[in-house]
Amino acid sequence: MQIAKVRGTVVSTHKDSSLKGVKFLLLQFLDEEGRLLPEYEVAADNVGAGVDEWVLVSRGSAARQVSGSEQRPLDAAVVAIIDTVSVGNRSLYSKKDEYR
Protein backbone atom coordinates (compact mmCIF):
# COMPACT_ATOMS: atom_id res chain seq x y z
CA MET A 1 0.00 0.00 0.00
CA GLN A 2 1.02 3.59 -0.42
CA ILE A 3 0.50 6.50 1.96
CA ALA A 4 -1.52 9.33 0.46
CA LYS A 5 -3.28 12.50 1.55
CA VAL A 6 -6.88 13.19 0.61
CA ARG A 7 -6.93 16.34 -1.52
CA GLY A 8 -10.39 16.44 -3.06
CA THR A 9 -13.11 14.68 -5.00
CA VAL A 10 -13.95 13.63 -8.54
CA VAL A 11 -17.60 13.58 -9.62
CA SER A 12 -19.03 11.74 -12.62
CA THR A 13 -22.65 11.15 -13.61
CA HIS A 14 -21.94 9.35 -16.89
CA LYS A 15 -20.05 6.18 -15.93
CA ASP A 16 -20.08 2.40 -15.90
CA SER A 17 -23.38 1.49 -14.27
CA SER A 18 -21.68 -0.61 -11.58
CA LEU A 19 -19.98 2.54 -10.26
CA LYS A 20 -23.24 4.21 -9.11
CA GLY A 21 -22.90 5.29 -5.52
CA VAL A 22 -19.11 5.00 -5.41
CA LYS A 23 -17.36 8.05 -3.95
CA PHE A 24 -14.15 8.99 -5.77
CA LEU A 25 -11.43 10.72 -3.80
CA LEU A 26 -8.48 12.54 -5.34
CA LEU A 27 -5.41 11.39 -3.42
CA GLN A 28 -1.88 12.75 -3.59
CA PHE A 29 0.97 10.42 -2.66
CA LEU A 30 3.43 11.24 0.11
CA ASP A 31 7.11 10.35 0.17
CA GLU A 32 8.85 8.54 3.03
CA GLU A 33 9.21 11.87 4.89
CA GLY A 34 5.56 12.80 4.49
CA ARG A 35 6.06 15.38 1.73
CA LEU A 36 3.56 15.66 -1.13
CA LEU A 37 4.73 13.97 -4.34
CA PRO A 38 3.65 15.08 -7.85
CA GLU A 39 1.65 11.87 -8.24
CA TYR A 40 -1.98 11.25 -7.56
CA GLU A 41 -4.57 8.53 -7.74
CA VAL A 42 -8.34 8.63 -7.92
CA ALA A 43 -9.58 5.96 -5.51
CA ALA A 44 -12.90 4.61 -4.32
CA ASP A 45 -13.51 5.54 -0.70
CA ASN A 46 -14.42 2.65 1.55
CA VAL A 47 -13.77 4.22 4.92
CA GLY A 48 -15.26 7.72 4.90
CA ALA A 49 -11.95 9.59 4.65
CA GLY A 50 -11.98 13.40 4.67
CA VAL A 51 -9.83 16.10 3.09
CA ASP A 52 -6.28 16.30 4.53
CA GLU A 53 -6.43 12.91 6.23
CA TRP A 54 -3.60 10.46 5.60
CA VAL A 55 -4.82 7.16 4.20
CA LEU A 56 -3.58 3.83 2.92
CA VAL A 57 -4.44 3.17 -0.73
CA SER A 58 -4.43 -0.29 -2.29
CA ARG A 59 -4.08 -0.56 -6.03
CA GLY A 60 -4.73 -3.23 -8.60
CA SER A 61 -7.06 -6.14 -8.01
CA ALA A 62 -6.84 -5.45 -4.24
CA ALA A 63 -9.25 -2.55 -4.82
CA ARG A 64 -11.98 -5.05 -5.57
CA GLN A 65 -11.50 -7.08 -2.37
CA VAL A 66 -13.93 -4.79 -0.63
CA SER A 67 -17.47 -5.89 0.12
CA GLY A 68 -19.73 -4.78 -2.73
CA SER A 69 -16.90 -3.83 -5.12
CA GLU A 70 -15.95 -7.31 -6.31
CA GLN A 71 -17.18 -6.66 -9.84
CA ARG A 72 -16.60 -2.96 -10.20
CA PRO A 73 -13.94 -1.73 -12.67
CA LEU A 74 -11.84 -0.16 -9.88
CA ASP A 75 -8.06 -0.25 -9.64
CA ALA A 76 -7.56 1.83 -6.47
CA ALA A 77 -9.33 2.04 -3.11
CA VAL A 78 -8.81 3.80 0.21
CA VAL A 79 -8.68 0.94 2.71
CA ALA A 80 -7.60 2.65 5.96
CA ILE A 81 -7.37 6.04 7.65
CA ILE A 82 -3.92 6.29 9.23
CA ASP A 83 -3.52 7.06 12.95
CA THR A 84 0.27 6.99 13.20
CA VAL A 85 3.36 6.37 11.09
CA SER A 86 6.55 5.54 12.99
CA VAL A 87 10.07 5.18 11.59
CA GLY A 88 12.18 3.34 14.17
CA ASN A 89 11.43 5.19 17.43
CA ARG A 90 10.54 8.42 15.69
CA SER A 91 6.95 9.50 15.00
CA LEU A 92 6.53 10.67 11.41
CA TYR A 93 2.82 11.37 11.64
CA SER A 94 0.12 11.31 14.27
CA LYS A 95 -3.45 12.08 13.34
CA LYS A 96 -4.20 13.13 16.93
CA ASP A 97 -1.55 15.86 16.75
CA GLU A 98 -2.78 17.12 13.39
CA TYR A 99 -6.39 17.51 14.48
CA ARG A 100 -6.26 18.79 18.05
Added chain:
Amino acid sequence: MQIAKVRGTVVSTHKDSSLKGVKFLLLQFLDEEGRLLPEYEVAADNVGAGVDEWVLVSRGSAARQVSGSEQRPLDAAVVAIIDTVSVGNRSLYSKKDEYR
Protein backbone atom coordinates in the same frame (compact mmCIF):
# COMPACT_ATOMS: atom_id res chain seq x y z
CA MET B 1 -7.83 5.41 -11.45
CA GLN B 2 -6.01 8.10 -13.37
CA ILE B 3 -7.44 11.24 -14.94
CA ALA B 4 -6.86 11.43 -18.69
CA LYS B 5 -8.00 13.47 -21.67
CA VAL B 6 -9.34 11.82 -24.80
CA ARG B 7 -7.01 12.74 -27.66
CA GLY B 8 -7.95 10.39 -30.50
CA THR B 9 -8.58 6.86 -31.69
CA VAL B 10 -6.69 3.73 -32.64
CA VAL B 11 -8.14 1.45 -35.34
CA SER B 12 -7.19 -2.16 -35.98
CA THR B 13 -8.82 -4.73 -38.27
CA HIS B 14 -6.33 -7.54 -37.60
CA LYS B 15 -6.66 -8.33 -33.91
CA ASP B 16 -7.59 -10.94 -31.33
CA SER B 17 -11.08 -12.07 -32.36
CA SER B 18 -12.56 -11.22 -28.94
CA LEU B 19 -11.75 -7.55 -29.57
CA LYS B 20 -14.20 -7.16 -32.47
CA GLY B 21 -16.44 -4.18 -31.88
CA VAL B 22 -14.29 -2.66 -29.14
CA LYS B 23 -13.58 1.05 -29.61
CA PHE B 24 -10.03 2.06 -28.71
CA LEU B 25 -9.41 5.59 -27.49
CA LEU B 26 -6.01 7.24 -27.29
CA LEU B 27 -5.84 8.90 -23.87
CA GLN B 28 -3.22 11.28 -22.55
CA PHE B 29 -2.74 11.47 -18.80
CA LEU B 30 -3.11 14.70 -16.85
CA ASP B 31 -1.11 15.74 -13.81
CA GLU B 32 -2.61 16.91 -10.51
CA GLU B 33 -2.97 20.43 -11.97
CA GLY B 34 -4.70 19.25 -15.13
CA ARG B 35 -1.70 19.64 -17.44
CA LEU B 36 -1.02 17.09 -20.18
CA LEU B 37 1.70 14.58 -19.28
CA PRO B 38 3.94 12.85 -21.87
CA GLU B 39 2.24 9.54 -21.10
CA TYR B 40 -0.65 7.91 -22.83
CA GLU B 41 -2.76 4.80 -22.74
CA VAL B 42 -4.93 3.12 -25.34
CA ALA B 43 -8.12 2.12 -23.56
CA ALA B 44 -11.38 0.43 -24.44
CA ASP B 45 -14.26 2.89 -24.34
CA ASN B 46 -17.21 1.82 -22.24
CA VAL B 47 -18.96 5.12 -21.81
CA GLY B 48 -19.01 6.86 -25.19
CA ALA B 49 -16.37 9.46 -24.39
CA GLY B 50 -15.47 12.07 -27.02
CA VAL B 51 -12.31 13.97 -27.94
CA ASP B 52 -11.17 16.50 -25.29
CA GLU B 53 -13.37 15.07 -22.52
CA TRP B 54 -11.74 14.27 -19.19
CA VAL B 55 -12.23 10.66 -18.18
CA LEU B 56 -11.30 8.15 -15.49
CA VAL B 57 -9.25 5.23 -16.78
CA SER B 58 -8.89 1.95 -14.89
CA ARG B 59 -5.93 -0.25 -15.65
CA GLY B 60 -5.04 -3.86 -15.07
CA SER B 61 -7.62 -6.54 -14.43
CA ALA B 62 -10.14 -3.79 -13.57
CA ALA B 63 -10.50 -3.17 -17.31
CA ARG B 64 -12.21 -6.54 -17.63
CA GLN B 65 -14.80 -5.87 -14.91
CA VAL B 66 -17.06 -4.37 -17.53
CA SER B 67 -20.07 -6.25 -18.85
CA GLY B 68 -19.03 -8.12 -22.01
CA SER B 69 -15.28 -7.60 -21.55
CA GLU B 70 -14.64 -10.27 -18.92
CA GLN B 71 -12.58 -12.40 -21.27
CA ARG B 72 -11.05 -9.80 -23.55
CA PRO B 73 -7.27 -9.20 -23.43
CA LEU B 74 -7.71 -5.60 -22.24
CA ASP B 75 -5.58 -3.86 -19.63
CA ALA B 76 -7.16 -0.39 -19.72
CA ALA B 77 -10.72 0.93 -19.96
CA VAL B 78 -12.49 4.28 -19.77
CA VAL B 79 -14.97 3.83 -16.93
CA ALA B 80 -16.34 7.35 -16.36
CA ILE B 81 -16.66 10.76 -17.99
CA ILE B 82 -15.66 13.36 -15.40
CA ASP B 83 -18.02 16.22 -14.48
CA THR B 84 -15.90 17.96 -11.87
CA VAL B 85 -12.57 17.68 -10.09
CA SER B 86 -12.22 19.60 -6.83
CA VAL B 87 -9.10 20.09 -4.70
CA GLY B 88 -10.19 21.25 -1.26
CA ASN B 89 -12.65 24.08 -1.96
CA ARG B 90 -11.10 24.89 -5.32
CA SER B 91 -12.54 23.67 -8.64
CA LEU B 92 -9.81 22.21 -10.85
CA TYR B 93 -12.11 21.19 -13.68
CA SER B 94 -15.77 21.49 -14.58
CA LYS B 95 -17.09 19.92 -17.76
CA LYS B 96 -19.97 22.40 -17.82
CA ASP B 97 -17.56 25.33 -18.01
CA GLU B 98 -15.49 23.71 -20.74
CA TYR B 99 -18.41 23.05 -23.04
CA ARG B 100 -20.70 26.04 -22.67
Added chain:
Amino acid sequence: MQIAKVRGTVVSTHKDSSLKGVKFLLLQFLDEEGRLLPEYEVAADNVGAGVDEWVLVSRGSAARQVSGSEQRPLDAAVVAIIDTVSVGNRSLYSKKDEYR
Protein backbone atom coordinates in the same frame (compact mmCIF):
# COMPACT_ATOMS: atom_id res chain seq x y z
CA MET C 1 -2.72 -0.91 -23.90
CA GLN C 2 0.47 0.62 -25.17
CA ILE C 3 1.54 1.25 -28.75
CA ALA C 4 4.77 -0.52 -29.69
CA LYS C 5 6.80 -1.34 -32.78
CA VAL C 6 7.94 -4.89 -33.51
CA ARG C 7 11.75 -4.89 -33.51
CA GLY C 8 12.75 -8.55 -33.43
CA THR C 9 12.40 -11.93 -31.81
CA VAL C 10 13.53 -13.82 -28.71
CA VAL C 11 14.13 -17.58 -28.96
CA SER C 12 14.31 -20.02 -26.05
CA THR C 13 14.42 -23.81 -26.10
CA HIS C 14 14.77 -24.28 -22.34
CA LYS C 15 11.59 -22.85 -20.83
CA ASP C 16 8.45 -23.55 -18.86
CA SER C 17 6.81 -26.44 -20.71
CA SER C 18 3.54 -24.54 -21.17
CA LEU C 19 5.39 -22.03 -23.37
CA LYS C 20 6.17 -24.50 -26.16
CA GLY C 21 5.05 -23.11 -29.49
CA VAL C 22 4.68 -19.53 -28.23
CA LYS C 23 6.38 -16.95 -30.45
CA PHE C 24 8.12 -14.17 -28.51
CA LEU C 25 8.43 -10.76 -30.14
CA LEU C 26 10.76 -8.01 -28.98
CA LEU C 27 8.68 -4.82 -28.92
CA GLN C 28 9.87 -1.26 -28.42
CA PHE C 29 7.39 1.25 -27.03
CA LEU C 30 6.47 4.44 -28.88
CA ASP C 31 5.66 7.79 -27.32
CA GLU C 32 2.54 9.83 -28.05
CA GLU C 33 4.26 11.26 -31.16
CA GLY C 34 5.29 7.86 -32.50
CA ARG C 35 8.98 8.11 -31.53
CA LEU C 36 10.84 5.06 -30.19
CA LEU C 37 11.23 5.05 -26.41
CA PRO C 38 14.12 3.35 -24.57
CA GLU C 39 11.71 0.77 -23.17
CA TYR C 40 10.86 -2.62 -24.52
CA GLU C 41 8.74 -5.64 -23.74
CA VAL C 42 8.97 -9.25 -24.82
CA ALA C 43 5.43 -10.33 -25.69
CA ALA C 44 3.68 -13.43 -26.95
CA ASP C 45 2.44 -12.92 -30.49
CA ASN C 46 -1.22 -13.75 -31.03
CA VAL C 47 -1.82 -11.99 -34.31
CA GLY C 48 1.11 -12.77 -36.62
CA ALA C 49 2.75 -9.35 -36.39
CA GLY C 50 5.90 -8.68 -38.42
CA VAL C 51 9.00 -6.51 -37.92
CA ASP C 52 8.31 -2.74 -38.07
CA GLU C 53 4.55 -3.09 -37.68
CA TRP C 54 2.83 -1.02 -35.01
CA VAL C 55 0.91 -3.12 -32.53
CA LEU C 56 -1.16 -2.89 -29.36
CA VAL C 57 0.37 -4.74 -26.42
CA SER C 58 -1.62 -5.76 -23.33
CA ARG C 59 0.24 -6.41 -20.12
CA GLY C 60 -0.51 -8.18 -16.88
CA SER C 61 -3.22 -10.79 -16.54
CA ALA C 62 -4.76 -9.50 -19.81
CA ALA C 63 -2.02 -11.40 -21.66
CA ARG C 64 -3.62 -14.64 -20.57
CA GLN C 65 -7.10 -13.75 -21.88
CA VAL C 66 -6.16 -15.21 -25.22
CA SER C 67 -7.45 -18.60 -26.33
CA GLY C 68 -4.90 -21.25 -25.37
CA SER C 69 -2.80 -18.98 -23.11
CA GLU C 70 -5.05 -19.03 -20.04
CA GLN C 71 -2.51 -20.96 -17.95
CA ARG C 72 0.76 -19.80 -19.44
CA PRO C 73 3.12 -17.65 -17.33
CA LEU C 74 2.84 -14.69 -19.71
CA ASP C 75 2.58 -11.05 -18.67
CA ALA C 76 2.52 -9.40 -22.13
CA ALA C 77 0.84 -10.20 -25.44
CA VAL C 78 0.41 -8.55 -28.83
CA VAL C 79 -3.35 -8.31 -29.26
CA ALA C 80 -3.78 -6.15 -32.38
CA ILE C 81 -1.93 -4.88 -35.44
CA ILE C 82 -2.64 -1.17 -35.75
CA ASP C 83 -4.10 0.29 -38.96
CA THR C 84 -4.35 3.93 -37.95
CA VAL C 85 -3.70 6.22 -35.00
CA SER C 86 -5.48 9.58 -35.06
CA VAL C 87 -5.05 12.52 -32.67
CA GLY C 88 -8.03 14.84 -33.07
CA ASN C 89 -8.32 15.32 -36.85
CA ARG C 90 -4.64 14.60 -37.46
CA SER C 91 -3.34 11.20 -38.62
CA LEU C 92 -0.34 10.11 -36.53
CA TYR C 93 0.14 6.77 -38.24
CA SER C 94 -1.37 4.86 -41.13
CA LYS C 95 -0.15 1.36 -41.94
CA LYS C 96 -1.28 1.78 -45.55
CA ASP C 97 1.06 4.74 -46.03
CA GLU C 98 3.99 2.93 -44.42
CA TYR C 99 3.78 -0.12 -46.61
CA ARG C 100 2.79 1.14 -50.04
Added chain:
Amino acid sequence: MQIAKVRGTVVSTHKDSSLKGVKFLLLQFLDEEGRLLPEYEVAADNVGAGVDEWVLVSRGSAARQVSGSEQRPLDAAVVAIIDTVSVGNRSLYSKKDEYR
Protein backbone atom coordinates in the same frame (compact mmCIF):
# COMPACT_ATOMS: atom_id res chain seq x y z
CA MET D 1 9.95 -9.68 -5.38
CA GLN D 2 11.87 -6.67 -4.20
CA ILE D 3 14.39 -6.44 -1.38
CA ALA D 4 13.41 -3.94 1.31
CA LYS D 5 14.44 -2.93 4.81
CA VAL D 6 11.90 -2.68 7.61
CA ARG D 7 11.85 0.94 8.79
CA GLY D 8 8.77 1.22 10.98
CA THR D 9 5.06 0.69 11.38
CA VAL D 10 1.75 2.19 10.29
CA VAL D 11 -1.22 2.02 12.65
CA SER D 12 -4.88 2.46 11.72
CA THR D 13 -8.00 1.86 13.78
CA HIS D 14 -10.50 3.05 11.17
CA LYS D 15 -10.11 0.65 8.23
CA ASP D 16 -11.77 -1.97 6.06
CA SER D 17 -13.12 -4.50 8.54
CA SER D 18 -11.23 -7.38 6.89
CA LEU D 19 -7.95 -5.72 7.87
CA LYS D 20 -8.46 -6.13 11.63
CA GLY D 21 -5.42 -7.77 13.16
CA VAL D 22 -3.16 -7.14 10.16
CA LYS D 23 0.22 -5.61 11.09
CA PHE D 24 1.41 -2.95 8.62
CA LEU D 25 5.14 -2.46 8.22
CA LEU D 26 6.73 0.56 6.57
CA LEU D 27 9.38 -0.81 4.19
CA GLN D 28 12.02 1.10 2.29
CA PHE D 29 13.35 -0.45 -0.92
CA LEU D 30 17.04 -1.18 -1.41
CA ASP D 31 18.95 -0.95 -4.69
CA GLU D 32 21.09 -3.73 -6.15
CA GLU D 33 24.00 -2.63 -3.91
CA GLY D 34 21.92 -2.60 -0.74
CA ARG D 35 21.53 1.18 -0.50
CA LEU D 36 18.24 2.73 0.63
CA LEU D 37 16.12 4.06 -2.22
CA PRO D 38 13.64 6.95 -1.89
CA GLU D 39 10.75 4.55 -2.36
CA TYR D 40 8.70 2.76 0.22
CA GLU D 41 5.81 0.39 0.54
CA VAL D 42 3.42 -0.33 3.38
CA ALA D 43 3.06 -4.12 3.53
CA ALA D 44 1.21 -6.66 5.61
CA ASP D 45 3.62 -8.63 7.77
CA ASN D 46 3.27 -12.39 7.50
CA VAL D 47 6.56 -13.48 8.98
CA GLY D 48 7.18 -11.42 12.12
CA ALA D 49 9.87 -9.17 10.64
CA GLY D 50 11.53 -6.56 12.87
CA VAL D 51 12.98 -3.09 12.30
CA ASP D 52 16.20 -3.08 10.20
CA GLU D 53 15.74 -6.63 8.90
CA TRP D 54 16.00 -7.20 5.16
CA VAL D 55 12.90 -8.80 3.72
CA LEU D 56 11.34 -9.91 0.46
CA VAL D 57 8.14 -8.07 -0.42
CA SER D 58 5.60 -9.38 -2.93
CA ARG D 59 3.24 -6.91 -4.56
CA GLY D 60 -0.02 -7.17 -6.43
CA SER D 61 -2.33 -10.12 -6.16
CA ALA D 62 0.58 -12.18 -4.73
CA ALA D 63 0.00 -10.37 -1.41
CA ARG D 64 -3.28 -12.24 -1.06
CA GLN D 65 -1.77 -15.69 -1.57
CA VAL D 66 -1.11 -15.90 2.13
CA SER D 67 -3.27 -18.04 4.39
CA GLY D 68 -6.05 -15.85 5.82
CA SER D 69 -5.45 -12.88 3.49
CA GLU D 70 -7.19 -14.24 0.39
CA GLN D 71 -9.98 -11.67 0.57
CA ARG D 72 -8.23 -8.73 2.16
CA PRO D 73 -7.68 -5.55 0.08
CA LEU D 74 -3.89 -5.88 0.30
CA ASP D 75 -1.44 -5.20 -2.52
CA ALA D 76 1.86 -5.82 -0.68
CA ALA D 77 3.07 -8.40 1.83
CA VAL D 78 6.34 -9.34 3.53
CA VAL D 79 6.81 -12.99 2.55
CA ALA D 80 10.35 -13.79 3.76
CA ILE D 81 13.10 -12.55 6.08
CA ILE D 82 16.36 -12.61 4.13
CA ASP D 83 19.39 -14.53 5.45
CA THR D 84 21.83 -13.85 2.64
CA VAL D 85 22.07 -12.07 -0.71
CA SER D 86 24.92 -13.18 -2.99
CA VAL D 87 26.00 -11.61 -6.29
CA GLY D 88 28.19 -14.13 -8.13
CA ASN D 89 30.71 -15.26 -5.47
CA ARG D 90 30.40 -12.05 -3.47
CA SER D 91 28.23 -11.72 -0.37
CA LEU D 92 26.12 -8.57 -0.51
CA TYR D 93 24.31 -9.14 2.77
CA SER D 94 24.35 -11.65 5.59
CA LYS D 95 21.88 -11.34 8.45
CA LYS D 96 24.24 -13.26 10.76
CA ASP D 97 26.94 -10.61 10.29
CA GLU D 98 24.52 -7.75 10.88
CA TYR D 99 23.20 -9.06 14.15
CA ARG D 100 26.16 -10.63 15.96
Added chain:
Amino acid sequence: MQIAKVRGTVVSTHKDSSLKGVKFLLLQFLDEEGRLLPEYEVAADNVGAGVDEWVLVSRGSAARQVSGSEQRPLDAAVVAIIDTVSVGNRSLYSKKDEYR
Protein backbone atom coordinates in the same frame (compact mmCIF):
# COMPACT_ATOMS: atom_id res chain seq x y z
CA MET E 1 8.26 -10.24 -20.16
CA GLN E 2 11.53 -8.51 -19.50
CA ILE E 3 15.04 -9.68 -20.36
CA ALA E 4 17.30 -10.03 -17.33
CA LYS E 5 20.68 -11.48 -16.41
CA VAL E 6 21.06 -13.84 -13.47
CA ARG E 7 23.39 -12.17 -10.96
CA GLY E 8 23.08 -14.21 -7.78
CA THR E 9 20.83 -15.76 -5.19
CA VAL E 10 18.73 -14.79 -2.18
CA VAL E 11 18.39 -17.24 0.71
CA SER E 12 15.72 -17.19 3.42
CA THR E 13 14.90 -19.77 6.07
CA HIS E 14 12.16 -17.76 7.82
CA LYS E 15 9.43 -17.28 5.21
CA ASP E 16 5.85 -18.02 4.25
CA SER E 17 5.54 -21.79 4.58
CA SER E 18 4.36 -22.16 0.96
CA LEU E 19 7.74 -20.91 -0.23
CA LYS E 20 9.72 -23.90 1.10
CA GLY E 21 11.86 -25.35 -1.65
CA VAL E 22 11.57 -22.31 -3.93
CA LYS E 23 14.92 -21.07 -5.28
CA PHE E 24 15.19 -17.27 -5.42
CA LEU E 25 17.43 -15.73 -8.07
CA LEU E 26 18.64 -12.15 -8.04
CA LEU E 27 18.10 -10.81 -11.57
CA GLN E 28 19.30 -7.56 -13.06
CA PHE E 29 17.33 -6.11 -15.97
CA LEU E 30 18.94 -5.38 -19.33
CA ASP E 31 18.07 -2.52 -21.67
CA GLU E 32 17.20 -2.92 -25.35
CA GLU E 33 20.94 -2.98 -26.18
CA GLY E 34 21.76 -5.65 -23.60
CA ARG E 35 23.34 -3.29 -21.03
CA LEU E 36 22.74 -3.80 -17.31
CA LEU E 37 20.14 -1.45 -15.85
CA PRO E 38 20.12 -0.29 -12.21
CA GLU E 39 16.97 -2.32 -11.58
CA TYR E 40 16.63 -5.81 -10.25
CA GLU E 41 14.02 -8.36 -9.33
CA VAL E 42 14.12 -11.39 -7.06
CA ALA E 43 12.34 -14.18 -8.94
CA ALA E 44 11.46 -17.81 -8.36
CA ASP E 45 13.49 -20.05 -10.63
CA ASN E 46 11.45 -22.53 -12.64
CA VAL E 47 13.97 -23.49 -15.29
CA GLY E 48 17.32 -24.08 -13.55
CA ALA E 49 18.97 -20.86 -14.73
CA GLY E 50 22.60 -20.19 -13.76
CA VAL E 51 24.63 -17.05 -13.05
CA ASP E 52 25.24 -14.84 -16.11
CA GLU E 53 22.56 -16.50 -18.23
CA TRP E 54 20.00 -14.27 -19.95
CA VAL E 55 16.45 -15.14 -18.99
CA LEU E 56 12.85 -14.05 -19.50
CA VAL E 57 11.12 -12.97 -16.30
CA SER E 58 7.35 -12.76 -15.95
CA ARG E 59 5.92 -10.53 -13.25
CA GLY E 60 2.58 -10.21 -11.55
CA SER E 61 0.04 -13.00 -11.43
CA ALA E 62 1.86 -14.67 -14.34
CA ALA E 63 4.48 -15.85 -11.82
CA ARG E 64 1.89 -18.15 -10.33
CA GLN E 65 0.94 -19.82 -13.62
CA VAL E 66 3.71 -22.35 -13.06
CA SER E 67 2.93 -25.89 -11.95
CA GLY E 68 3.12 -26.02 -8.15
CA SER E 69 3.26 -22.25 -7.62
CA GLU E 70 -0.44 -21.49 -8.10
CA GLN E 71 -0.91 -20.49 -4.45
CA ARG E 72 2.49 -19.14 -3.55
CA PRO E 73 2.86 -15.41 -2.80
CA LEU E 74 5.21 -14.86 -5.77
CA ASP E 75 5.14 -11.86 -8.10
CA ALA E 76 8.10 -12.76 -10.36
CA ALA E 77 9.37 -15.95 -11.96
CA VAL E 78 12.06 -16.97 -14.43
CA VAL E 79 10.12 -18.70 -17.21
CA ALA E 80 12.74 -19.21 -19.95
CA ILE E 81 16.49 -19.28 -20.57
CA ILE E 82 17.17 -17.20 -23.67
CA ASP E 83 19.05 -18.70 -26.65
CA THR E 84 19.01 -15.72 -28.98
CA VAL E 85 17.73 -12.15 -29.20
CA SER E 86 17.51 -10.65 -32.69
CA VAL E 87 16.67 -7.06 -33.66
CA GLY E 88 15.70 -7.01 -37.33
CA ASN E 89 18.49 -8.98 -39.05
CA ARG E 90 21.03 -8.21 -36.32
CA SER E 91 21.87 -10.64 -33.52
CA LEU E 92 21.86 -8.88 -30.14
CA TYR E 93 22.65 -11.96 -28.07
CA SER E 94 23.45 -15.61 -28.67
CA LYS E 95 23.94 -17.95 -25.73
CA LYS E 96 26.09 -20.26 -27.87
CA ASP E 97 28.59 -17.46 -28.52
CA GLU E 98 28.74 -16.48 -24.87
CA TYR E 99 29.50 -19.94 -23.59
CA ARG E 100 31.82 -21.52 -26.14
